[in-house]
Amino acid sequence: MKTKILTLVCFLSIINNVYSQERINADVTTAMQHASADIMKADITYLADDKLLGRQPGKPGYQMAVDYVVSELQKNGVKPAGEKGTWVQTILMRKATVIPGFSASLNAEGIETLLVGGKDIALTPNPIAAQSSVDAGLVFVGYGITAPGLNYDDYKDLNVKGKVVLVIRGTPETFPSSDAAHHQNLVTIQSNALAHGAVGVILCTATSNSRGFMNPRPSTSMLDSKGKLVSSSSYPFPKIKIVGMLSNPICQTIFSKAGKQLAETVTLLKSGKPQSFVTDFKLKASYQSTYTDFNTFNVAGKIAGTDPKLKKEFVVHSAHLDHVGVGAVVAGDSIYNGAHDNASGVASLLQITKIYQNLKVKPKRSVLILMVTGEEMGLLGSSYFATKPTVPVKNIVANVNTDMPAIIAPLLSVAPLGAEHSTLINPVSEAASHLGLTVEADPEPKENRFVRSDQYSFIKQGIPALHIKYGNKTADGKNDLNLFVEKWRAKYYHKPQDDINGIFDFEAGRKYAQLNFLIGYLVANDEQRPSWNPGDIFEKK
Incomplete structure (x- = not known):
């Protein structure tokens, strides 16, 4: 009996590998190689420059960030998906x-x-x-x-x-x-x-x-x-x-x-x-x-799908563009540059568009690239978009969010926050396996990170969503990356020291971008849209 079970497991494993290879073909793997650690560094360097004064919504520095990402999206072949054919969604903030x-x-x-x-x-x-x-x-x-x-x-x-x-x-x-x-x-x-x-x-x-x-x-x-x-x-x-x-x-x-x-x-x-x-x-x-009162902006771009029917549906990749501006002086500096939080996440989205630009055959569903405002003020920009999207809300099938991925060490494992509530755990597992990454539970559950970033705005509207964070796996086998992150966070998180001169592993950033691309690509190519687990707390009745 044991022999029969082992044979069946091996057979299913082979079938799964073949299926994965069909979905992640040579065109996809070749396009993924166009993700660039050097370009990520350049994007983060600009977005976290002192001249942007911490990218505070309603201030000139935030507008500079908007102009920069729109220019990069255009270079990468993305089309505008904001209001009235523009790149932006204008929001009145109070x-x-x-x-x-x-x-x-x-x-x-x-x-x-x-x-x-x-x-x-x-x-x-x-x-x-x-x-x-x-x-x-x-x-x-x-x-x-x-x-x-x-x-x-x-x-x-x-x-x-x-x-x-x-x-x-x-x-x-x-x-x-x-x-x-x-x-x-x-x-x-x-x-x-x-x-x-x-x-x-x-x-x-x-x-x-x-x-x-x-x-x-x-x-x-x-x-x-x-x-x-x-x-x-x-x-x-x-x-x-x-x-x-x-x-x-x-x-x-x-x-x-x-x-x-x-x-x-x-x-x-x-x-x-x-x-x-x-x-x-x-x-x-x-x-x-x-x-x-003042105006601020979400930035939205679209990569059109290829299926006559499914191209009307969207997989949303999101990251927040804002940070907290200028504040209290810490160690002689008052500009809160937000290099990791979240210039790194925005740079990751730009790398995803670079991969799509080099992908010969686009997926069946369309992909929406969304840079939101007001995350630091309480997920406001994403909440606004999820409530009043520039595409029909019923056509948004999933959200893959990127917020401060903590690219400070080699990426060996990931924690897909929220994916366990829906079928999104399947493309996460498939994508991670393809990239040689281990999937883990949240190493810091008490941080409540699941509701502290923009994926939560989509979840509240009944849209399956996730947020990829680092796992604990380390090259030395101690598997205690959270301890290093804890020390790093104490020095850099929401402080002026979070600039381009801090700790970075841009190759890890490149891998994050590849992983998030692949998760979104698999969802965009799947005939079935993601669904909540039966009876899940977030399943919208």
């Missing part, structure tokens, strides 16, 4: 700030406790309503999660209609990493609160560390041409009247009044035991938001 001196208080049993802004409470500015107010009961809803597939619901047997919900950000320790990342996302938390009828969402600071209260940040949102809110990472639902955070001492007061211990509640929540309860408090607040 920066909102809460005007200081707002009023807020907690009320219980006729006793009013004033809340001091920047000390006791921090409010997120409303992107649409300049004047906002709320006067509603406060209900603690644990993590604010409703996850039937994981048999967990913080809202069970609670009526929060017309109430403000108090939430601790996190998930039970038993949640799979990508599910955990999705459920603790602020948009997911607010969406679930709204679905249950809540009018406000306030985060509870569960520890004594209240860092950031004295300097509440502005929020950035995107509007359509009529001023309607399209996307926001911090305040996406206009029907919610208040979004904010309470300090740890205030949360301790609320819990003590209910006869509960905050630390004990957190422990029980981590163990997967919901701890929701109705508090004795009402939250009252009135505040104003002020706005600064």
